[in-house]
Amino acid sequence: MKKAYYITQIGALERRGNTLFFVNENEKRPIPINSTSEVHCFKPVSLTSGAIKLLSEKNVPVHFYNKYGYYRGSYMPAEGQISGTVVIKQAEHHLDQDKRLHIASQFVEGIKASMIALLKSQRADYRPIADIPVEGSSPAELMGVESNLWREFYGLYSTLLKHFDFSERNRRPPRDEVNAMISYGNSVLYGVALSEIRKTYLHPAISFLHEPLERRYSLALDMADIFKPVTVFRVILRLVNRRQIREEHFDREIGVMLNRKGLKVFLSELNSELGKKVLHPRFRRNVSIRYLIRLEGYSLVKHLLGDGEYKSLRAWW
Known part of the structure; x- marks a missing residue:
């Protein structure tokens, strides 16, 4: 399984022969391009033409974030997995209200299940989440349900944190330590989801719960949300309560x-956490949490092609 590569210093990506290097005034570090799924840059990083060519050859995207961890954009190699049939079906399901609502409601059900899974793992009260029905006659109404779920989840989650206060979600910029970590984590998960979607035949800009907007791959938002509670919020909880992250x-x-x-x-x-393997109940084999995101895309493709009804992931770990 390939892994993400993270850059936290100002510098440049350069190509020397068939090797990609991160270079700045203090170091010249090789990047294992053949085992890299994508590169995440949290400081200004320039790409030389040689680096772009090598990244394209190896089909490795580069995602860029600002100092608060917000996603700013990506260098995306030419699409490697293309199917006109899938894209047409994806657009048809977006345009058909009933078909879109089915997929959108499944996304919200998956988000709800992940919230419950995390709270159960901490032996916390999850009933306020479980009691919220996933119902709506439009994507906008389902987005309202999702907002209610997150509001309840934040309140329950705050009681689990031992060393930092967290009363509400705030951003642009975050006003406290927990919100800062949420912003970084959500952005990284969005980048990972985008990278995994590109390995399926799905078009990342045609979404079902979120509205498609210019300059945003909204399907990655749809799919990343399912995994946030059991990845981003689990990691924050562990780091804070073990005092691995401090003031x-x-x-x-x-x-x-x-x-x-x-x-x-x-x-x-x-x-x-994204590389952690869990036993898949249907496949009966261990798969990484990162790979579960790709499997979610494959399940959606099957639904679009009429090979099965899409049911979003119900986190079990």
């Missing part, structure tokens, strides 16, 4: 952000 891991300017040391701790733990 000195943050900078406070306009808002709060992880400093370089804190970012390395956080990204290492998140990367490990």
